[in-house]
Amino acid sequence: MAREEKKKDVVIVGLGWTGSIIGMELAQEGLEIVALERGEDRETVPDFKYPNMIDELRYGVRVKLMQPPALQTLTVRRSAAETALPYRVLGSFLPGRGVGGAGTHWNGLNWRPMPEEMGLRSYVTENWGEEIIPDDMLLGDYPVTYDELEPFFDRFERVAGISGQAGNINGRIVAGGNPFEGWRSRDYPMPPMPPTYDSTKFADAAQAMGYHPFPAPAGIASTAYVNEYGMQMGPCNFCGFCERFGCYQYSKSSPQTAILDALKRKPNFSYRTHAEVLRVELAEDGKTATGVTYYDESAQEEVFQPADIVVLASYQLNNVHLMLLSGIGQPYDPATGEGVTGKSYAYQMNGGISMFFKEDIFNPFVGHGSNGQVIDDFAINQIDFGAEGFIGGSYWRSGTFNGQPIRSMSLPAGTPSWGPDWKAAIKEWYGHAMSIGSHGSHMAYKTNHLDLDPTYRDRHGRPLMRMTFNWNPNDLRMNQFMKSKMEPLAESMTPDVMQSGFKDIGAQYDVRPYQTTHNTGGHIMSESPAEGVVNRYSQVWGQHNIFATGAGNFVQNTQYNPTGLVGGLAYWTADAIRSQYLSNPRPLV
Amino acid sequence: MNEPPGFPSRRSFLKASAATVAFSGIAATAQAQTAEPPPPLEDYEPEYFTAEEWAFILAATARLIPSDGEGPGAIEARVPVFIDRQMVGDYGSADDWYMEGPHDAAADPLLGWQSPLPPAQVYREGIAAFDAWCESEHGGIFTELAPDAQDAALTSLQKGDVGLQPEIRDFFTILLQNTKEGYFADPMYGGNHGMQSWVYIGFPGARASFREWAGRHDTPYPLGPVSISGERA
Ligand SMILES: Cc1cc2nc3c(=O)[nH]c(=O)nc-3n(C[C@H](O)[C@H](O)[C@H](O)COP(=O)(O)OP(=O)(O)OC[C@H]3O[C@@H](n4cnc5c(N)ncnc54)[C@H](O)[C@@H]3O)c2cc1C
Numbered sequence: 177m178a179r180e181e182k183k184k185d186v187v188i189v190g191l192g193w194t195g196s197i198i199g200m201e202l203a204q205e206g207l208e209i210v211a212l213e214r215g216e217d218r219e220t221v222p223d224f225k226y227p228n229m230i231d232e233l234r235y236g237v238r239v240k241l242m243q244p245p246a247l248q249t250l251t252v253r254r255s256a257a258e259t260a261l262p263y264r265v266l267g268s269f270l271p272g273r274g275v276g277g278a279g280t281h282w283n284g285l286n287w288r289p290m291p292e293e294m295g296l297r298s299y300v301t302e303n304w305g306e307e308i309i310p311d312d313m314l315l316g317d318y319p320v321t322y323d324e325l326e327p328f329f330d331r332f333e334r335v336a337g338i339s340g341q342a343g344n345i346n347g348r349i350v351a352g353g354n355p356f357e358g359w360r361s362r363d364y365p366m367p368p369m370p371p372t373y374d375s376t377k378f379a380d381a382a383q384a385m386g387y388h389p390f391p392a393p394a395g396i397a398s399t400a401y402v403n404e405y406g407m408q409m410g411p412c413n414f415c416g417f418c419e420r421f422g423c424y425q426y427s428k429s430s431p432q433t434a435i436l437d438a439l440k441r442k443p444n445f446s447y448r449t450h451a452e453v454l455r456v457e458l459a460e461d462g463k464t465a466t467g468v469t470y471y472d473e474s475a476q477e478e479v480f481q482p483a484d485i486v487v488l489a490s491y492q493l494n495n496v497h498l499m500l501l502s503g504i505g506q507p508y509d510p511a512t513g514e515g516v517t518g519k520s521y522a523y524q525m526n527g528g529i530s531m532f533f534k535e536d537i538f539n540p541f542v543g544h545g546s547n548g549q550v551i552d553d554f555a556i557n558q559i560d561f562g563a564e565g566f567i568g569g570s571y572w573r574s575g576t577f578n579g580q581p582i583r584s585m586s587l588p589a590g591t592p593s594w595g596p597d598w599k600a601a602i603k604e605w606y607g608h609a610m611s612i613g614s615h616g617s618h619m620a621y622k623t624n625h626l627d628l629d630p631t632y633r634d635r636h637g638r639p640l641m642r643m644t645f646n647w648n649p650n651d652l653r654m655n656q657f658m659k660s661k662m663e664p665l666a667e668s669m670t671p672d673v674m675q676s677g678f679k680d681i682g683a684q685y686d687v688r689p690y691q692t693t694h695n696t697g698g699h700i701m702s703e704s705p706a707e708g709v710v711n712r713y714s715q716v717w718g719q720h721n722i723f724a725t726g727a728g729n730f731v732q733n734t735q736y737n738p739t740g741l742v743g744g745l746a747y748w749t750a751d752a753i754r755s756q757y758l759s760n761p762r763p764l765v
Numbered sequence: 766m767n768e769p770p771g772f773p774s775r776r777s778f779l780k781a782s783a784a785t786v787a788f789s790g791i792a793a794t795a796q797a798q799t800a801e802p803p804p805p806l807e808d809y810e811p812e813y814f815t816a817e818e819w820a821f822i823l824a825a826t827a828r829l830i831p832s833d834g835e836g837p838g839a840i841e842a843r844v845p846v847f848i849d850r851q852m853v854g855d856y857g858s859a860d861d862w863y864m865e866g867p868h869d870a871a872a873d874p875l876l877g878w879q880s881p882l883p884p885a886q887v888y889r890e891g892i893a894a895f896d897a898w899c900e901s902e903h904g905g906i907f908t909e910l911a912p913d914a915q916d917a918a919l920t921s922l923q924k925g926d927v928g929l930q931p932e933i934r935d936f937f938t939i940l941l942q943n944t945k946e947g948y949f950a951d952p953m954y955g956g957n958h959g960m961q962s963w964v965y966i967g968f969p970g971a972r973a974s975f976r977e978w979a980g981r982h983d984t985p986y987p988l989g990p991v992s993i994s995g996e997r998a
Contacts, residue, residue, distance in 0.1 A: 232950060249863045264864065541975065603836055606968070607966070687875065
C-alpha cells in the first residue's frame with residue numbers, strides 16, 4: 177500500500193526550467209504547491225563551486241550531472257523493422273537530472289522561433305502549395321501564434337537574463353541585430369557579450385559576402401543583472417565550462433540563478449528530491465487526474481501525492497513516458513496514423529565546417545556556451561523551399577565555447593588517431609582551429625515516434641520507452657544545401673585546411689556521438705484531440721487538470737535551440753492557469 | 766615468459782620507459798616546476814590489473830602516445846595509472862550504464878554499447894584475446910613484440926581485423942579513449958602528470974578566468990596551467 181501525502185493544490189513533476197517557472201508563477205497565486213524531483217538538490221554553492229566544477233573528465237566526459245541510464249533510459253531503433261535496443265550509455269542526447277534539470281548544464285543559447293515557424297504548414301502551403309510537403313511529413317501549425325507568445329518570450333528573456341542585440345523592435349529593423357527575426361517589443365535585458373577572435377573572423381567574412389552577422393543571444397550575463405524575482409547574476413568571465421557544467425559564478429541563466437532561491441523562500445512552495453514520479457493517477461471516470469504516485473528513494477516506498485492540478489515538467493522524453501504509462505492520450509500508431517501520445521517526435525539537423533589556420537591564435541579555452549556571431553541568411557523565412565526541394569532552414573554560428581582537450585581536440589581529417597603523428601598534430605593544431613556550425617530545423621514524420629518497449633524494463637519494472645527514429649531525406653537535403661552554401665564562405669577565409677561535417681543523404685541515426693538534447697514532440701499542441709495530446713494552453717485534452725510543459729509540445733522542431741520557446745510556452749501556460757483556469761477549472765478550449 | 770630472440774623483453778621495455786621518464790623529466794622541469802620526480806611506474810601497484818595486464822597497458826599506451834619527440838608520452842604522463850584507477854571506479858564497473866539484458870552484442874555499432882560486459886571486463890578479456898592473436902600472428906604476446914610489430918598489431922586491432930568476439934569488440938575504442946582521457950584529464954585522476962600534457966598543447970587547465978581575453982584577438986595566452994588541487998606549471 178502506497179503511503180499517502182497531504183493533498184496539495186498543485187503537484188509539479190520535475191524541477192528544471194519549466195517546473196521552476198510554473199512553481200514560481202503559481203506560488204504567486206498563494207496556492208499550496210509541491211514539486212517532486214527525482215534527482216538531488218543542486219545549488220551554485222556548494223554543488224558547482226570553483227575549482228571542483230572545472231573538471232572535464234567528471235562532468236564533460238563522464239557526464240555526472242546527467243540522468244544515469246542505469247536509473248532511467250529508453251530503447252532505440254531506426255525503423256519498425258528493427259528490434260529496439262537500450263540506449264545504455266549516454267551519447268546522442270543527455271537528459272538532465274536533479275534540481276535545475278538540464279537548465280543547469282545547458283549552453284544558454286536562447287532563441288525565439290521565427291513567426292513563420294509557428295505557422296509553418298500555412299506558410300508553406302500559401303507560398304508553394306500543399307504539393308511540396310512530403311507524404312510522410314506531419315507538418316503542422318502551432319495552435320498559438322508568434323504574436324500571442326511575444327509577451328511571454330519577453331518575460332522569459334527578462335527572468336532568465338539574456339544578453340543580446342535586438343534586430344527588430346516592433347517592426348523597426350535595428351542595425352547590428354538579426355534583421356530576419358520576428359518583432360520584439362523591446363531589446364534584450366543585457367547588451368551582447370564581446371566577440372572572440374574566431375567569431376569576428378567569421379562575421380567579417382560573412383559581411384563581405386553580403387550576409388548579416390549579429391551576436392548570438394546568450395543566457396550568459398554580460399553585466400551585473402537583477403531580475404523581477406530579485407535574483408542576481410554576475411558578468412561571465414569566459415571560463416569555457418558551460419555545456420555539461422553548472423556555473424560557479426552566477427553568470428549562466430539557469431533555474432538556480434533566475435528562480436530557485438526566490439521560489440524556495442515562498443512558504444506555500446515545497447519540493448522533495450529523490451522523488452521519482454512513476455505515474456499519474458486518473459479518477460475513475462478518467463476525466464481528471466487525482467495526483468501522482470512517486471517512489472521515495474530514501475524511504476524506498478511508493479507514495480501517493482494527491483493534488484488538484486498536475487503539471488508534467490519532467491522534460492520531453494520523461495513526460496511522454498509518463499503519459500504512455502499512465503494512459504494519458506491514445507498511444508500513436510504509425511500504421512493507422514491514429515492516436516496521439518508519442519506522435520511527432522523530432523530532433524535537430526546539424527552540420528558544420530572546421531577550419532585550420534597555422535598562423536592564427538584562437539585561445540579556444542576563452543569562451544562560453546553561447547559565444548559567437550551568427551547569420552540567419554539561410555533561415556526558414558529566407559529560403560525558397562519550392563526551388564530548393566526541402567522544407568527547413570538553419571542558423572550558422574561561430575564562436576569558441578570550450579577548449580577542453582579531451583572533448584574538443586579538432587584535428588585535420590587524415591591525422592592518425594594515435595602514435596607520433598597524432599602527438600605532433602595536437603601540438604600543431606590545438607588553438608589554431610575554428611569552426612562554423614549549422615544548427616538546423618527538423619520536421620515531424622509519420623515514422624519517427626515514441627511508444628513502450630515490449631522487452632526492456634526499468635528498475636521499477638515499468639516498460640522502457642521505445643524511440644523509433646531515423647533521418648528523413650527532407651532534412652538531409654536541407655543539411656546538404658547548407659553545406660553547399662557554407663563551403664564558399666569558409667573558403668573565402670582561406671584556411672590552411674578545412675573540412676566539412678554534414679550528414680550525407682542516406683545517413684543513419686547514430687546514438688553514440690553527442691548531437692543535441694533538443695528532443696521534441698510526443699505530446700504536441702493541437703487544434704483538436706485527434707491531432708495531439710494537449711491544447712493550445714498545453715492542457716491535456718482528455719484530463720483538464722493536467723498540464724504538460726517542455727519541448728514535447730513542439731509540433732515540429734524549429735531551426736533554433738528550443739529553450740526560448742520552451743520558456744515562453746511555460747509562461748503562456750502559467751498565465752492561462754492563473755487568468756482562466758483557477759477561477760473555473762475546465763477544459764480551456 | 767618466453768622471449769623470442771631479437772625482441773625486447775618486458776623488463777627491458779620497463780627499463781627503457783623508466784629512462785624516458787627520467788629524460789623527459791628534465792625537459793618538463795624547465796616548464797613545469799614538478800617538485801619531485803615521478804615514482805617509476807614499475808613500483809606502482811595496480812589496483813585492478815594483474816601483472817601481465819599491467820605490462821600490456823604500459824606497452825600499449827606507450828605506442829598510442831609515444832615518448833619520442835616533443836611533449837610527454839603516455840608513460841611520462843602516467844596514463845596507465847589513470848586507466849588502472851578508472852577500472853576500480855564507477856566507470857570500470859559501468860555503474861551509471863543500463864546493463865540489463867537481453868544483450869545483442871553484435872548489433873549495428875550505431876546503436877551504441879550493447880555488450881553485457883562493463884569496461885573493466887572488456888579490458889580483461891580484450892587483453893587476453895588480443896595477446897592470443899599477437900602470439901599466433903606475430904609470434905609473441907604484445908609486450909614481447911618490437912615496436913613496429915606492436916604498431917602493426919594495434920592497427921589490426923583498431924581496424925577490427927583481430928576477430929574479437931562482439932562482447933569485446935569495443936576494446937580498442939575504449940583503450941584509445943581512456944588513454945587520451947588519462948593524458949588530458951586533471952592530474953588528480955592519476956594521469957597528466959605534472960600537467961605536462963596541458964603545458965605541451967597550451968591549455969591553462971582550471972584557470973577559468975579570461976574575461977579580458979575575449980577582446981585580445983590573435984594573441985598567445987601567456988600563463989601556464991593550474992590544476993584543481995592548485996598545482997601550477
Ligand atoms: C548539454 C545540453 C546543452 C543544451 N544547450 C542548450 C542551449 O544552448 N540552448 C537551448 O535552448 N537549449 C539547450 N539545451 C536544452 C535545454 O536544457 C532544455 O530545453 C531545457 O532544460 C528543458 O527544460 P524542461 O523544464 O523541459 O526540462 P529539464 O530542465 O530537463 O527538467 C526536467 C526535470 O525533471 C526531472 N524529472 C524527469 N523525470 C522525472 C520523474 N519521473 N519524476 C520526477 N522528476 C523527474 C529531471 O530530473 C529534471 O530535473 C541543452 C541541453 C543539454 C543537456
